[in-house]
Amino acid sequence: MENLLKWCTDVLSNPTWFYLLTTIAKLVVVFAVILAFVVLSVWIERRVAGWIQDRPGPNRAGLPLFLLQRFGSKEEQPLKNLLRFLGCPPDGVIARLCRWLRFDREIPTFGLVQPCLDGGKLFLKQEITPSYVRKFYFILAPMLVLGPPLVSAAVIPFASWVQTPFGEINMCIANLNIGPLWIFAVSGLSVYGLTLAGWSSNSKYPFLGGLRATAQLISYEVAMGLSVIPLLMVFGTLNLQEIVHSQAESGWTLLPLWGQGLSLQRWLLCIPMFISFIMFATCIFAEANRTPFDMAECETDLVGGYHTEYSSMKFASFFMGEYAAMVIGSALVVTLFLGGWSIGFGADAALASCSEWLAVACQFVTFLIKLLAFIFFFVWVRWTLPRFRWDQVMKLCWLVFVELAVLNIVLTAVIIYFIH
Amino acid sequence: MNPAISSLLFYIFALAALVSAIGVVSLRNPVSSALSLALCFGFVAAIFFNMGATFLGITQIIVYAGAILVLFLFIIMMLDVKNEEHATGNLGYAVVGVIVAGMLAGMISSASLQLPGATDGRCPWHAFTDAFCEQLSVDSCSKGNPVPQGDIQAPAPYGGSLPALNPEEQGSDAKLLGENLFSYYNLTFVILGFALLAGCVGAVSIGRRLRRD
Amino acid sequence: MAYIPVKRPKFSILDRIYVVELVRGLGITLKHLVLSLLGKSRSKKDFNGAGIGACMPFPEQRWDDHLPSYYRGAPALVRGEDGRERCVSCQLCEFICPARAIRVVPGSVAPGSSCSKQEKAPAEFEIDMLRCIYCGMCQEVCPEQAIFLSQQYLITPTDRKQAVRNKEQLYRLGGIRKGLIHKWNQFK
Numbered sequence: 001m002e003n004l005l006k007w008c009t010d011v012l013s014n015p016t017w018f019y020l021l022t023t024i025a026k027l028v029v030v031f032a033v034i035l036a037f038v039v040l041s042v043w044i045e046r047r048v049a050g051w052i053q054d055r056p057g058p059n060r061a062g063l064p065l066f067l068l069q070r071f072g073s074k075e076e077q078p079l080k081n082l083l084r085f086l087g088c089p090p091d092g093v094i095a096r097l098c099r100w101l102r103f104d105r106e107i108p109t110f111g112l113v114q115p116c117l118d119g120g121k122l123f124l125k126q127e128i129t130p131s132y133v134r135k136f137y138f139i140l141a142p143m144l145v146l147g148p149p150l151v152s153a154a155v156i157p158f159a160s161w162v163q164t165p166f167g168e169i170n171m172c173i174a175n176l177n178i179g180p181l182w183i184f185a186v187s188g189l190s191v192y193g194l195t196l197a198g199w200s201s202n203s204k205y206p207f208l209g210g211l212r213a214t215a216q217l218i219s220y221e222v223a224m225g226l227s228v229i230p231l232l233m234v235f236g237t238l239n240l241q242e243i244v245h246s247q248a249e250s251g252w253t254l255l256p257l258w259g260q261g262l263s264l265q266r267w268l269l270c271i272p273m274f275i276s277f278i279m280f281a282t283c284i285f286a287e288a289n290r291t292p293f294d295m296a297e298c299e300t301d302l303v304g305g306y307h308t309e310y311s312s313m314k315f316a317s318f319f320m321g322e323y324a325a326m327v328i329g330s331a332l333v334v335t336l337f338l339g340g341w342s343i344g345f346g347a348d349a350a351l352a353s354c355s356e357w358l359a360v361a362c363q364f365v366t367f368l369i370k371l372l373a374f375i376f377f378f379v380w381v382r383w384t385l386p387r388f389r390w391d392q393v394m395k396l397c398w399l400v401f402v403e404l405a406v407l408n409i410v411l412t413a414v415i416i417y418f419i420h
Numbered sequence: 421m422n423p424a425i426s427s428l429l430f431y432i433f434a435l436a437a438l439v440s441a442i443g444v445v446s447l448r449n450p451v452s453s454a455l456s457l458a459l460c461f462g463f464v465a466a467i468f469f470n471m472g473a474t475f476l477g478i479t480q481i482i483v484y485a486g487a488i489l490v491l492f493l494f495i496i497m498m499l500d501v502k503n504e505e506h507a508t509g510n511l512g513y514a515v516v517g518v519i520v521a522g523m524l525a526g527m528i529s530s531a532s533l534q535l536p537g538a539t540d541g542r543c544p545w546h547a548f549t550d551a552f553c554e555q556l557s558v559d560s561c562s563k564g565n566p567v568p569q570g571d572i573q574a575p576a577p578y579g580g581s582l583p584a585l586n587p588e589e590q591g592s593d594a595k596l597l598g599e600n601l602f603s604y605y606n607l608t609f610v611i612l613g614f615a616l617l618a619g620c621v622g623a624v625s626i627g628r629r630l631r632r633d
Numbered sequence: 634m635a636y637i638p639v640k641r642p643k644f645s646i647l648d649r650i651y652v653v654e655l656v657r658g659l660g661i662t663l664k665h666l667v668l669s670l671l672g673k674s675r676s677k678k679d680f681n682g683a684g685i686g687a688c689m690p691f692p693e694q695r696w697d698d699h700l701p702s703y704y705r706g707a708p709a710l711v712r713g714e715d716g717r718e719r720c721v722s723c724q725l726c727e728f729i730c731p732a733r734a735i736r737v738v739p740g741s742v743a744p745g746s747s748c749s750k751q752e753k754a755p756a757e758f759e760i761d762m763l764r765c766i767y768c769g770m771c772q773e774v775c776p777e778q779a780i781f782l783s784q785q786y787l788i789t790p791t792d793r794k795q796a797v798r799n800k801e802q803l804y805r806l807g808g809i810r811k812g813l814i815h816k817w818n819q820f821k
Binding site for chain 1: 665666690
């Protein structure tokens with residue numbers, strides 16, 4: 001036992017091994033969280049869509065208890081026995097509550113297993129590769145759509161850092177000095193997937209979808225890059241971890257309520273920051289191919305757009321890629337504008353002085369809550385706005401956003417230069 | 421990073437970039453060529469990352485792989501360019517191509533031959549040993565001895581002393597690049613900007629004239 | 634072709650900026666969301682809804698008396714007030730049925746029975762509920778008012794054989810229809 005401990009210490013003391021092990025641990029955690037959030041965001045999408053349209057949404061897919069009977073349980077209703085065992089009266093409040101929650105029929109999951117079952121269904125469906133497609137690119141395209149969003153998660157900080165006896169652990173997989181640019185670059189690569197899917201399907205609707213995707217994603221990448229510049233001017237760094245840290249110390253970008261955020265300059269800067277936020281969020285919508293900007297798959301005029309010819313798991317990877325892009329986009333917006341992992345009001349520093357691990361855990365949870373809130377916003381907008389027309393989408397980008405972004409940069413520069 | 425690993429990675433990426441660059445000209449399907457060009461850009465960006473120039477690498481990906489090449493692809497698909505049926509065997513083209521490529525190769529090789537350690541047989545094989553790297557102090561960031569300003573010498577015919585770009589020493593290389601671009605190379609930068617603007621105006625005017633007809 | 638100019642609405646600058654209208658739209662959807670979460674959606678009563686939204690959570694809540702009177706469910710055969718089979722197996726329904734769901738085998742009525750004047754009655758009458766499209770053509774075409782679309786909407790066979798309804802099942806579903814048809818009444 002002691003030998004084992006000593007060996008562990010030895011391994012961790014080696015900086016290379018320490019770096020390697022911590023990075024692998026962070027990778028596993030982040031990927032698990034992102035994949036779980038992809039599933040969760042599908043669920044949120046459907047539930048919220050239901051609520052907005054006065055429906056309950058998918059609430060039925062639970063784990064039905066008749067399965068127990070199939071596995072040999074003699075009891076018809078396990079709940080009744082359980083209640084009797086616990087000594088609750090069969091028509092008391094608890095029993096009625098349980099029945100209202102339908103515990104007597106199933107283990108309720110509020111429909112959470114629905115996306116998993118959908119995934120299973122798509123996995124088991126027949127895989128159809130039409131004879132007229134360009135096969136190599138047809139198979140390559142879904143990979144190119146699903147890969148980039150997952151890779152771009154590497155630079156998003158999900159908590160602050162921890163000092164351990166062996167070294168510092170930065171709660172960000174790759175603490176690069178080019179955070180937002182990395183995300184722009186890598187998520188920009190997913191346009192290859194859409195374009196190739198459209199082209200290799202060798203039929204006209206996917207082709208039109210692919211062309212639209214190309215034009216839209218390139219255009220909005222320009223606007224997105226320009227719209228985030230005022231924020232980078234304020235923070236003076238491209239490192240996302242540093243950006244979040246300064247937000248934790250002196251107020252979130254959109255909510256400078258504590259620390260140095262109470263100055264006149266910061267409050268004036270809220271105007272360009274807010275404009276920047278609206279533009280950036282819109283560009284994220286367009287980049288993630290979400291309604292009202294889902295011109296590439298636009299089922300009213302393009303059948304299914306670039307994934308018309310896809311079926312089974314290949315379709316599922318397009319689907320997952322879209323939601324993963326949505327999760328990463330939300331994470332980026334939260335990181336840049338809504339304080340990332342910071343709890344706010346100076347609570348980060350207080351917690352960190354108490355226990356760094358506790359602070360990191362709380363920050364991680366805060367980050368996830370913010371992420372969920374923004375995903376909800378994504379869904380909310382989707383079920384509110386009708387789809388734009390194609391020329392409106394392009395006009396919005398080139399005639400409104402690019403100009404507005406440049407003006408916004410000038411405005412920010414003026415505020416930073418003249419007001420202290 | 422360990423200089424030996426760094427050198428090894430450089431050779432791997434360079435080889436991959438070369439292979440994909442050969443793919444660009446040798447593949448018959450225009451879409452395949454375009455994609456292997458994207459791959460080539462990716463490997464070049466990887467070389468930049470390997471040298472610590474993260475900003476330059478990511479710009480390479482954003483601008484070339486993420487935007488320009490996608491436009492290439494867009495045009496190829498829109499015009500539905502067919503596979504090349506047969507090689508065009510024009511002798512004139514071949515001669516001009518050989519001359520231009522030869523000039524470029526001569527420039528690059530003469531420049532690299534004047535780099536330290538190029539002619540005395542130490543490169544490339546000795547690059548994998550730590551001692552050699554230390555001696556050259558090429559990868560100074562890993563060794564911790566900073567390269568002073570103006571210490572890296574370009575070969576005499578190509579501009580002499582350059583402002584040192586050592587990202588690890590001076591924080592982010594984006595800042596460094598910006599400072600150099602807007603001070604040392606400001607004039608060049610502005611001239612290039614005007615050239616690009618002229619190109620844009622020309623393209624727009626050509627496009628509009630076609631549309632009116 | 635006539636040229637009809639369509640007058641487009643003039644948008645004010647506020648409409649064209651779009652942000653205000655966007656926020657209002659978001660407000661509307663949020664109102665719906667909150668109301669359906671609170672279980673106070675509009676027209677919930679009409680649908681016999683319960684819980685979240687206006688929807689009827691089906692197996693627990695049924696249509697019951699909320700089913701509209703014009704609802705067209707499964708077709709059924711009826712008997713008259715005198716207990717007589719109204720169907721005379723003319724097979725018009727079989728011929729009109731667009732989905733070919735009906736199959737009638739004509740049989741004869743025993744000479745001594747009370748309604749022997751009509752001579753024929755179905756020996757077999759089958760409706761395949763997997764084929765039926767509830768169009769109601771059989772009801773319209775029937776000269777004897779013998780087949781009606783009932784209000785039954787729960788049709789859940791577990792195999793194909795179960796889905797085919799025979800004569801007894803159809804009469805059980807249809808029951809007795811009020812209103813005498815005197816066409817075949819020999820004592821009238």
